[in-house]
Amino acid sequence: MVAKKQAVLMRTPEGLYCPAGDFHIDPLRPVKTAIISHAHSDHARAGHGHYHASESCIPLLKTRLNIEHYSEHGWGRPFKLGKATVSFHPAGHVLGSAQIRVTVNGEVWVFSGDYKRMPDASCEPFELVECDTFITEATFGLPVYRWEDPQTVFQQMADWLQENRKQGQHSLVLAYSLGKAQRVLANLQGKWDDIAWVHGSIHNINQDYMEQGIELLPTRHTQEWDKKEPPPPGQLIIAPPGAVAGTWVKRFTPCKMAGVSGWAAIRGIRRRQGYNRGFAVSDHADWPNLIRTIKETKAQKVWVTHGQSQLFARYIREELGIEADAWDSLYGGDEAEEQAT
Ligand SMILES: [Zn+2]
Ligand SMILES: [Zn+2]
Structure with a gap:
């Protein structure tokens, strides 16, 4: 009797699991061995026994989750876990973000994690990995999502900042604290002739980025903002979207507010969020790039x-x-701050 061939990766209540290697990828619940694609909170959770991640992801995991037991891996360097061979390949999403290649008995599966193909000076560029089975994200998997050249959008952002300054208004740019905020700071270099004030959550991640050689616009922590003698109007402040809910933002009046997200491509969503302006810059692949990537992997099966x-x-x-x-239930809802932008 021939035993039924086991899948290289399968869904379990804990998340994606590799039976041959006895490990999970981006697990939802605490497990013994976790392979982490990137440091966003919907992929990297606390409480696992041992973490495997890319070299540039590990410092971010330490900052965010205080991990103690881990192995850091160089790009494209295969390592063995049980009967599986695993390697990390850049996903171009945020610093350290990886696609995870798993080989068992010559069969190759790639888990994309979150990815993008557009150029981004704040992280490693996406690398195409051919495979038999490709597990792809599809955050923006509808034909309406087609990103403009990010350089054009960042120039529009710089023009908007100048305009607000001329009108005596501060500019509050809302960008999630790991990845998007640093991408904004990297791209405003040479376009915005001043510092940026950054929220504490962004400040901490900036340190990790700079230690890894990513160049950012000079910044100051918003806790240095003197409420009694505030800086002149026309300052640039960058904060995660969640920060607007509290009283924290009141000190920056009068100000104009802008979101930086793929969702900003859709006007109705922008209006609902109450922003004056939306900049459609996403860290996820748009529709044409999702399709292109699937074709280029030459996969015979796609999840x-x-x-x-x-x-x-x-x-x-x-x-x-x-x-x-579709593997709908692999991840939870949209609660994470940085999810789906
Ligand atoms: Zn992500
Ligand atoms: Zn995600």
Whole structure:
């Protein structure tokens, strides 16, 4: 009797699991051995026994989760876990973000994690990895999502900052604290001739980025903002979206507010969030790049997680003729601050 061939990766209540290597990828619940694609809170959680991540991800995991037991891995360097061979490959999403390649008995699976193909000076560029089975995210898996050249958008942001300054207004730019904020700071160099004030959560992550050689616009911590003798109007302040809810922002009046997110491409969403302006810069692949990546991996089977997974899987089956299914429940809701931007 022939034993049924086991899948290289499978879903379990703890998250994606590799039976041959006895490890989980981006697990939802505490496990013995966790492979972490990147340091965002919907992928990297506290409480695992041992962490495996890329060299540039580990410092961020230490800052965010205080991890003690870990192994750091260089890009493209294979290592063994049980009967599985694992390697990390840049995903281009945020600093240290990885696609995870898993090989068992010659069969190659790649878990994309979150990824983008647009250039980003604040992280390693995406590397294409051919595979038999590709597990892709699809946060922006609808044809309406097509990103403009980020350089154009960052120039528009710089022009908006100047305009606000001329009008005697501060500019409050809302960008999640790991990745997007640093991408803004890297791209405003040479475009904004002043410092940026940053929220504490961004300040901490900036240190990790700079220690790894990422160049950012000079910043000051907002706790140095003197409420009695505030700086002149026209300052640039960068904070995570969650910070606007409290009284913290009151000190920056009068100000104009802008969101920096893929969702800003859709006007209705921008209006609901109460921003004066939205800059559609995303750390996720847009529709054309999702399709392009799936084709380029030459995968014969695609699993879709995150976002519009059912619709997107159907499109892959019907339009690309590649076997595809949705893995809806692999991740939780949209509660994480940085998710889906
Ligand atoms: Zn992410
Ligand atoms: Zn994610």
